[in-house]
Amino acid sequence: MTKAEIVERVAGKTGVSKKDAIEMVELVFDVMKSTLESGENLKIHGLGNFTVKQKADRRGRNPQTGEEITIEARRILAFKPSMMLKNSINA
Structure with a gap:
């Protein structure tokens, strides 16, 4: 949609x-x-929770060259659906 x-x-x-x-x-x-x-959480009744999470630096690898790199810290958006939404989808 x-x-x-x-x-x-x-x-x-x-x-x-x-x-x-x-x-x-x-x-x-x-x-x-x-x-x-x-950085606030967003809760919508009947839909779910949107949260902003902080991810720390981590080690990674460039798949083309095999070189080790540092993946910088960043914020990510996570969504957790409510039980009402889960139930309506699976009904």
Whole structure:
């Protein structure tokens, strides 16, 4: 599903114009993005938890040359689905 398809469904289910639906969807995504960028966790009831985790430096290997390299520390985004979502998918 694409963002455009989400906008279509929001507009269809709420009865608002496409322009207003685009603004609503963009606003929700912006709030989610800024929350995660600041390092906060995001919990959406019935959907799941988005968490930002810190990964430390680690040793790796260049597969083409076999040379050892250091993979720098970084933050990653993790998603854990809620039990409600898991149950609805497996129903």
